[in-house]
Amino acid sequence: xxxxxxxxxxxxxxxxxxxxxxxxxxxxxxxxxxxxxxxxxxxxxxxxxxxxxxxxxxxxxxxxxxxxxxxxxxxxxxxxxxxxxxxxxxxxxxxxxxxxxxxxxxxxxxxxxxxxxxxxxxxxxxxxxxxxxxxxxxxxxxxxxxxxxxxxxxxxxxxxxxxxxxxxxxxxxxxxxxxxxxxxxxxxxxxxxxxxxxxxxxxxxxxxxxxxxxxxxxxxxxxxxxxxxxxxxxxxxxxxxxxxxxxxxxxxxxxxxxxxxxxxxxxxxxxxxxxxxxxxxxxxxxxxxxxxxxxxxxxxxxxxxxxxxxxxxxxxxxxxxxxxxxxxxxxxxxxxxxxxxxxxxxxxxxxxxxxxxxxxxxxxxxxxxxxxxxxxxxxxxxxxxxxxxxxxxxx
Numbered sequence: 001x002x003x004x005x006x007x008x009x010x011x012x013x014x015x016x017x018x019x020x021x022x023x024x025x026x027x028x029x030x031x032x033x034x035x036x037x038x039x040x041x042x043x044x045x046x047x048x049x050x051x052x053x054x055x056x057x058x059x060x061x062x063x064x065x066x067x068x069x070x071x072x073x074x075x076x077x078x079x080x081x082x083x084x085x086x087x088x089x090x091x092x093x094x095x096x097x098x099x100x101x102x103x104x105x106x107x108x109x110x111x112x113x114x115x116x117x118x119x120x121x122x123x124x125x126x127x128x129x130x131x132x133x134x135x136x137x138x139x140x141x142x143x144x145x146x147x148x149x150x151x152x153x154x155x156x157x158x159x160x161x162x163x164x165x166x167x168x169x170x171x172x173x174x175x176x177x178x179x180x181x182x183x184x185x186x187x188x189x190x191x192x193x194x195x196x197x198x199x200x201x202x203x204x205x206x207x208x209x210x211x212x213x214x215x216x217x218x219x220x221x222x223x224x225x226x227x228x229x230x231x232x233x234x235x236x237x238x239x240x241x242x243x244x245x246x247x248x249x250x251x252x253x254x255x256x257x258x259x260x261x262x263x264x265x266x267x268x269x270x271x272x273x274x275x276x277x278x279x280x281x282x283x284x285x286x287x288x289x290x291x292x293x294x295x296x297x298x299x300x301x302x303x304x305x306x307x308x309x310x311x312x313x314x315x316x317x318x319x320x321x322x323x324x325x326x327x328x329x330x331x332x333x334x335x336x337x338x339x340x341x342x343x344x345x346x347x348x349x350x351x352x353x354x355x356x357x358x359x360x361x362x363x364x365x366x367x368x369x370x371x372x373x374x375x376x377x378x379x380x381x382x383x384x385x386x387x388x389x390x391x392x393x394x395x
Contacts, residue, residue, distance in 0.1 A: 067217035078285035084225035102271035124310030136174035160186035197250035
């Protein structure tokens with residue numbers, strides 16, 4: 001073999017060696033790419049904003065169910081009563097309806113209260129039941145519609161739920177009675193409810209039923225008012241400065257959140273009712289005479305574009321007059337707000353145009369994209385460096 005042939009063979013071997021080396025490096029770079037996407041995505045996810053399902057007037061609603069009081073005894077003429085000084089302070093920063101009809105309005109009827117008022121609120125009908133009914137009612141509920149729309153809910157009943165379905169309808173419907181979203185053990189307290197409000201992704205709907213010793217059923221208005229004060233802002237707190245560990249100091253009432261707090265009484269005509277939250281009018285006293293439990297249900301259905309359940313909620317006005325663009329009320333319910341009808345969340349850039357997709361899925365997708373962008377930059381730099389080394393080897 002002459003010198004030229006040997007040199008050509010050596011050059012060919014060098015090129016084949018370089019190709020094998022380049023192939024191994026390419027495989028290594030692919031592995032690095034996949035690892036980088038995973039690692040950078042995981043690192044980026046905690047820094048991303050938490051996504052909330054967008055509603056037209058609010059993203060989350062909290063309902064606290066109280067009992068058996070006349071409107072004037074708790075709220076006076078709408079500006080407050082000396083019987084309930086804490087509730088009076090909330091009225092100045094919220095909205096109320098002095099002619100709220102606990103037994104039905106505008107020709108609609110709700111019988112069998114307490115129980116019938118509760119079933120009407122979540123199913124659009126009193127379901128023909130009265131106090132002390134047993135499971136299970138076979139009818140669709142608001143919770144079923146929420147689940148179908150990708151919305152979340154949790155319901156809490158204090159201290160073992162001694163009144164059962166009577167004051168806690170979630171255990172009375174066949175479709176949801178065994179749901180893991182129901183918390184009614186003997187250990188359930190306001191602290192558990194606040195913990196749920198402080199979770200990374202709080203449910204869209206949170207319900208709390210106090211015992212009769214706290215909900216003004218068997219205790220006085222004054223002691224019930226003190227209970228709500230401690231629950232909402234803490235024993236040493238106020239609306240302007242809720243104490244740590246209280247409901248209004250939780251994640252759901254931080255700047256930018258759109259949470260509606262509904263303080264609801266189950267019966268009497270008129271029955272007390274109070275709305276508090278970022279987008280709620282301050283000191284607003286409605287003159288309307290057409291609102292009832294079905295109106296509250298319709299308000300929630302409209303907010304999340306859910307279908308109505310019965311002709312009752314379909315016909316009921318949905319109380320949108322309580323909403324208006326305004327400065328936030330004092331205390332934890334701060335941040336910017338939007339009036340009803342907006343359709344997008346004030347703090348949810350990830351919700352639209354696909355509000356049904358969960359926050360976790362969005363975070364994984366966005367985290368992966370961030371990781372991909374960073375990894376592509378890294379692989380480009382390394383590929384250029386490897387190509388330069390390969391050229392030097394071939395030369």
